[in-house]
Amino acid sequence: MANFQGPILDVHNLCVEYSTGSVNLFSRKRKSAVKNISFQIQTGECFAVFGESGCGKSSIINAILAFVPVTKGLIQFENQNLLHLFSSVPRWIRPQIQPVFQDFHQALNPRRQIGSLFKEIRSIYPDRPDSAELLNRVGLHCDVLHAYPHQLSGGQKQRVGLARALSTNPKMLLLDEPVTSQDLSIAAQILGLLKTLQKERKLTFLLVSHNFSILRLLADQVAIMKDGGFLEINTPGQLIANPQHDYTESILKQSGIR
Amino acid sequence: MNNLHTKSKMGGSLRAGCGILLFILLFILIGRLLTPYDHLSQNLAEALESPSRSHWLGTDHYGRDIFTRLIYGGQLTWIIAIFATLIAIVIGTLVGLFTAWWGGWFDLIVMRLVDVALAFPRIFIVLLVIGLGGSSIELLIWLLALFSWMETARIVRAEVSTHKNFAYVKAARASGLGTNRILFRHIFPNIAGPVIVSAILLITNIILVESSLSFLGLGVQPPFASWGTILNEGKIDPLGNWWISVPAGVCILVTVAGFNLIGDGLRDLFDPYRLN
Amino acid sequence: MTFRNSLRLHWYYIPLIFFLVFFSCQNKNQHQIQQTALYPPTEQTEDGGTLVVGIRTEPETLNPLFALSQSARNVLGLIFGRLADINADLETFSPGIAKSWEVSSEKRQIVFHLHQNIHWHDGRPLTAEDVVFTYQMHIHPVIAWDGISYKQNISDVTAPDDSTVIFKFHHSNHTMLLDAVEGYILPKHILQQYPPEKLYTAGFNRRPIGSGPFIFVEWQDLQHIRLAKNESYFKATKPHLDCVIFRIVPDNFNLLNQLKSGEADMVEGIHPKNFLAIQKSWEAGRSAIRPISYLGRRYDFIGWNLIDPQSYAEAVAAGATRASIDSLIRPNKLFGNQKVRVALTMAIDRQAIMNSVNFGMAVPLHGPVPPILPSYNADANIVWEYNPGKSLDWLAELGWKDHDGDKILDRDGEPFQFEILTESGNLHWEQVATIVQAQLAEIGIRTTLRFLEPALLYGKRLPNREFDAVIIGWTVGLTPDYAPLFHSDYFFTPFHFNGYYSPEFDRLDALAKSAPTKAAAQRYYDKIARLLSRELPYTWLYYRMECSAIHSRFKNIIFDKRGLYVNLEDWWIPQSERLKIDRIFEN
């Protein structure tokens, strides 16, 4: 497993739909959130999806984590079809892909101490690293273990979230707007931390954001997403230099890059 | 500014409610130390005596001391109300948790059934009580619970559907925690507030429904009594023998009011916005 | 107890059916036996006025073919007429629709001569055809009239002309007249429009047309039924009242309230506690509500299950007949023994129960014969006085002692305990049961009470003999018939629920029924009373007084064991005492 060759994540023709309106027997109006998306992520790479809110970028993460049913398509993680395994949740795959959510007040359970999160995970995966070590790694003191989320600052919460994600020893992190709600200095710190971690642990990132400036610091590949579909995929440099779509261009202008 | 006032006042109602209930609980738990009588022993010669020094609240048709009956009746009322509420809350919570969690067709079908249960005429309690051969205490508890879990299920379902999409739940799912663990250890503590409030309101409701069942002659069976049955026993001559029904009515009134006060206070305490 | 009262009345009618009951409103004053007139009948009466009767349950129907409840029967008696009405002596009859009759034992027939000026309320004349039609309806299998047993001895009814009806019988016996006149005469010209199977839902049931002293006017569902004076009633100058209204008030408390506030003039079946209060204020001159109490028709008892329920179920499943009772049915392990029943009876202080539950409005009863009947003989009964000490001795003789010191009697390690059933919602019986439980507990017998809804109690537990002891009551009819309760012919019927079986009783019953004279029959009735009060298939508790109240402005009221409606057509109100309500419905 360790020497797995080829793309770690292969998404092919992914479609996700939601039913809208009241849920009842006779009406099932459906709204499509993700339309026919395909991409591949190589091990150790950072793949970023850029899109404005509501374009469906979070749905990709939800689809990979099997939080929403996939209408059509294929998601393969190390050649294992995640969609087939969905019905019987593959416990051995779960810890390998971990999400990190933007810091919002629901990112951590408000009624539980931080320490209990790690304890719980270690109770399932006993061979995983110690919580104190993890917290140290993300730059937090062990005291945090006895704190409740509301006693932490935004940056601390975000680090805790990161530590929690790392606690299962994942191969891949799904970063959903990881630094949006922080001010710039903290965002920079966290981004730096992510970068070092990526190198240290050979992590693969799938990063989702509506902030191009952040994407560009981390991403190896960027997909521009609009209305549920990808407009173009390219390296950040190429995109800036040679945008294929007017939309891309307007984004770059808004971000002040062009 | 106004908000602050409300809070402090509601805190007051919480305190008042707790005080009242504590008093009532003390009354029904250690009140028997105050009375030399037994709640079941009859003394036909002393039947229907008005309140006096030997019988503080008079006697009933069988010469039993009403004060003593109130103490034991209170115990039964509380037992019925609390157990029925607990059962209803457990059923409602489980149904709410799992329907919201699994969603889809399961949710659809179960919620339809909840709709049916909610639409069921309450009079069916009567039908079931008499149909199942009279009212034992266990039967009363189960039936009262059976007709009261739906509101809780709806509340829990709504809360869980919200929490289900919160990042902390997603993170927990992603780290491979089991469904039960997530539902009971992670989500439930966060929605316990509304559940407790609904439980308090259920208790008040169940006490009142139990007393109206007594009105229909379907309450606790003699020689035992709940406050509802004592209240009902005074109905032959409610004006002449007021001492039978008035104290029982006051007990019900005060208890239910106490719970209502606590419910009001707690609702404020568990204000969903307070979490944010 | 609100609408549960309906059920009490509702279930009381069952025994009515087989005790041969008669109600009559058209009784003459000349029969003064056992009746009390509140005011001596006077020559000058004044017409007009309204009577409002407060009742707890709505009559289910006003078709005499289907009416079962007492409230319906009371209303029907005012709207319809019979061929003849039984008198207070319970033996003779007064003319009704028939002005005279000839009974001929040899020819096994009765010839009735009808009044010729009787009209239905819609104006059509009542003829012999109607009487024949009524008989046909009574015996129609689809209708399943509940009084059909009266008509079983009748072979044919014919009408040679408009005013003559001939009843022919299979056998000649002393109940021929009784059998012939039972049932209200129905209007053929209306009912023949409906096929018999549709009669149950006919509009007639809600808007009856009869020939009685009052005409049906309106029926407001669950509110009231209003009747008006029949101006062309065949008995001239009657009735005196303009209007009779039955107001339905299900809640006892409110019903009494109606009586006090003058919204109702008459209420029956008042709780003794409330009755005493009414009596007190009447005697103090504070109220115009006159209390009326009289020995009614109800007694309460504890019925013991004499047989083993399981063996009964097995025997029924095996299709047992009367002949196989002895071999298939085992006696009940507790109450199968007469000594146990006697001991239990002696352990119950019936006088205390009577005082406490009925507030004295009852008389003691020790045997099967109701005190209102001519055949009642107080000395015939064996009286088991309250004596808990003796009761314990008797039980000890049988091995029931408190061996283990837990204050409960036991034998062979088995505690003496059983379940007492009664009807839920019946305050009287619930109270009796509660007291009986406490009294039995005093001598160390543990009982559990179970209050069952009537449908369950009478429809399932008693007919299937699934009970230990039951506290209920019977309403007695005006002619004695103990066979349905105790005769082995009825062993497998629902009403013979306690499984009493005694060849001696069967013999005495047959002898009493075939006795040539009343005096001869009396001997056997005394023997029956002696036998049953010794054997104690029931523990008779008490015989109830009926407690009613009526506004004092009504004069010339006669009430006796036949009820309070005996002569309603003779009631009248002096002008000086009239109230507002009396003028509202003036004709």
Place this chain on the structure above:
Amino acid sequence: MLSVFLRRILSLLPTLLIGITLSFIIIHLAPGDPANRFLNPNQTPEMQSSIRERFGLDRSLPVQYGRWLKNVIFHLDFGYSFYSGKSSRAVIAVALKSTAILSFWALVFALIAGISLGILAALKQNRFIDYFCNNLMIFFLSIPGFWLGLMLIGIFSIQLSWLPGAHLQSLYHHQLGPGARFWDLAGHLILPVITLGLPLAATFFKYIRSNMIETLNSDYILAAKARGVNRSKILWKYALKNSLLPIISLLGIVIPALLSGAVIVEVLFALPGVGRTMVTAVYSRDYPVLMAAVTFGFIAVLLCNLLADICYRIVDPRIQHSPGEIS
């Protein structure tokens, strides 16, 4: 909107059917046989079977159900009451009439009392009048209904003789003039309406008061105040409108509960309503009447919920149905 409405109605049908079927089964499986009412020791087997045939009880349960459902769907015929021989539909219709009158006035009373006191309490928050109203309402919420009714009858009908304690109208109602008829009806309605309406008023009061306080403290009201908008305009136009919204959904629950009959009030005050009819039907095992009432009850609950839902949507377009799972 109409198509939404129709679709929602269609989607209620399965609920309705499940409910009715379940009720049918429960009612018919409850021990006790309606034919027992006619028991009589001299009854022959033929008579017994004729009675059972009269009521269709000779058929198996599924056949009875099929027949019943067919008659209901195609002829709106709920069968004839076993007890009185009346058409069950007519029995319920009559009962419904007085229940509707009682419910309507109880609702009007509760709305007026609850809303006006609720507003008053919210405006005078934390003053004496607020505490007083609050505690009064808790009192009304906590008192057992039949005890309240008994006391009202005892005081106003017996001791003071001010008001009649039973029935919807006097015996001489039909002889009165139109104006007097109204007063007659009103007099009879006061006590039951108060008994039924007080707990309701308390419920409304609580909702209105807390919503009103919340709205009055919300940003946009504060902003409007700051802009110097007229105080009464703020109160009536903004605050009240928003506070009344939850009442709509509350009505969706309260109205059907009222319509399925307030047994105790109806028994106590001798009103010919649905609740009393149903209890009588339960005791006499009058299946057709019971089923008619239950069917009506189900339809009332479902329709009222639906209507409340739709009204809510019309009044407050912000409400969107969340599909449950959205990213």
